[in-house]
Amino acid sequence: MRAAWYDRQGPAREVLQVGELPDPSPGAGEVRVRVSVSGIHVGDLGKRQGWWGSTMSFPRVVPHGDGAGVIDAVGPGVDPARVGERVWVFLAQSYRPFGTAAEYTVVPAGHAVTLPDEVPYEQAAGLGIPGITAHRAIFGDGPVTGQRVLVTGALGAVGRAALAVARRGGATVIATVRKPEQIEPALAAGAHHAVDSAGGDLVARILDVTGGEPVDRVAELAFDVNLATNLEILRYGGVVAAYATGEAEPRIPFWPLGFKNITVRFLSNDDFPEPANQAAAADLTAALVAGDLRYPIAARLPLAEIAQAHELVERASAGGRVVVDVDGSTGRP
Numbered sequence: 001m002r003a004a005w006y007d008r009q010g011p012a013r014e015v016l017q018v019g020e021l022p023d024p025s026p027g028a029g030e031v032r033v034r035v036s037v038s039g040i041h042v043g044d045l046g047k048r049q050g051w052w053g054s055t056m057s058f059p060r061v062v063p064h065g066d067g068a069g070v071i072d073a074v075g076p077g078v079d080p081a082r083v084g085e086r087v088w089v090f091l092a093q094s095y096r097p098f099g100t101a102a103e104y105t106v107v108p109a110g111h112a113v114t115l116p117d118e119v120p121y122e123q124a125a126g127l128g129i130p131g132i133t134a135h136r137a138i139f140g141d142g143p144v145t146g147q148r149v150l151v152t153g154a155l156g157a158v159g160r161a162a163l164a165v166a167r168r169g170g171a172t173v174i175a176t177v178r179k180p181e182q183i184e185p186a187l188a189a190g191a192h193h194a195v196d197s198a199g200g201d202l203v204a205r206i207l208d209v210t211g212g213e214p215v216d217r218v219a220e221l222a223f224d225v226n227l228a229t230n231l232e233i234l235r236y237g238g239v240v241a242a243y244a245t246g247e248a249e250p251r252i253p254f255w256p257l258g259f260k261n262i263t264v265r266f267l268s269n270d271d272f273p274e275p276a277n278q279a280a281a282a283d284l285t286a287a288l289v290a291g292d293l294r295y296p297i298a299a300r301l302p303l304a305e306i307a308q309a310h311e312l313v314e315r316a317s318a319g320g321r322v323v324v325d326v327d328g329s330t331g332r333p
Contacts, residue, residue: 002326003102004306005062009050012310016048018303021062024098024106026075031082031112033089037300038100038324039066039126040313041157043269044093048310052248058097063306064324065093065269066128067100068121071112078109087112088121090128090281094270100125101306103326110274113281119288122297126157126321127284131293133269134161135280137219137241138169140265144217145170148210150233152176153221154186154194157295157321158243162219163190164293165283171217174209176202190292203232217241224250236260243267296320 001023006015026032044063047054068088074080089107093099098106115124137158138144144166151162154175166173167190175191177183179198186194193209195202206215206229214235220226223242227250230240240262257264272280287293298320301309305324312322 001103002303003062003098004303004324005060005101006048007060009048009056012048012307012314016063016307016310018306021102024104026073026078026106028076029078029109030075030106031071031078031087031109032073032104032106033067033069033087033100033112034072035067035069035100035103035105035326037068037121037125038064038102038303038326039068039128040064040309040322040324041066041126041129042313043129044099045310045314047093057095060097061093062098062100062102062105063093064099064101065091066126067092067105067326068115068125069326072104074109082109082112085112086115086117086121088115088124088127088285089113090132090277091270101303101324101326110278113285115285116289119285122300122321122323123288123293123295124285125323126295127161127288129269130157131161131284132272132277132280133243133267134158134219135165135283136267136269136272136276137243137265138162138166138171138217139279140241140267140276141217141239141263143169147216148172148174148213150174150176150206150215150218151191152218152226154191155182155189156221158219159221160189160295161284161287161293164287165280166190166219167192168283168287168290168292172210174206174215176206189294202229206233214238219243222246227253231256231260231262234260234262237262239263239265241265241267243269298322300325
């Protein structure tokens, strides 16, 4: 099979190779997916670059945890009727060496999620890491029906999914964005209210849109930067669900957090409970089908140009998701 891989960590153009590897075969409880589109997330870049102190657990890695395509073979214990099924996959390269940047990937059957015909592959190909992270940030501490939920970085990959699932879950959703011109896109993506951080006095402006009522839950992109704001806007017993931070070892104001009985939930996508993954997969697929979740696709590059695709994601300048075309299809059968 045609595949991309790296045998050592480093810059994309120095370590990524494209060539031929043996076709994989599914084992017990697994399916093989012929990949159409492969998604890229910052976590894939981190594994390749060695960010956060990560090292290579395998001598060779085919990158990317997310993708979409068609099941073409199943292992023992999996219903043969799944052959031919359109799916999106998640955690393909989590504790496994070979992800979706290849013509074929093998995943546990539960990590290949049925994808209805009306959803293009490119919309689902990058859904797993950001979408499941978003779902866990919103629902990791229970239902949000009737609650006020704040989503920071609302137009990012995680943020867009968080807006969609929080709104579908019955919350009043407040988005924060960086610039005034991003307010309308955030509202279009599912927020009931949107506030830009460039406008000053963010606490007062968030509480203004809530009618002075405190926020119940925050899906947090920048734990270190926004902690002081979250302390001000959260109710007693509120939740900060943080999936990223600028400063790796931020100072944490223990007593102010403790006096308000605030829960801080730290999130890392590779290790969510499997029931949470499955609940997220079902809800995210429903959001795609309903049109409540849509990602702008900024670039779609062939597998041969995977290094350029990684560089676009690293620069965060593409203005949308970057995906890799593995088979050159249009994303529909």
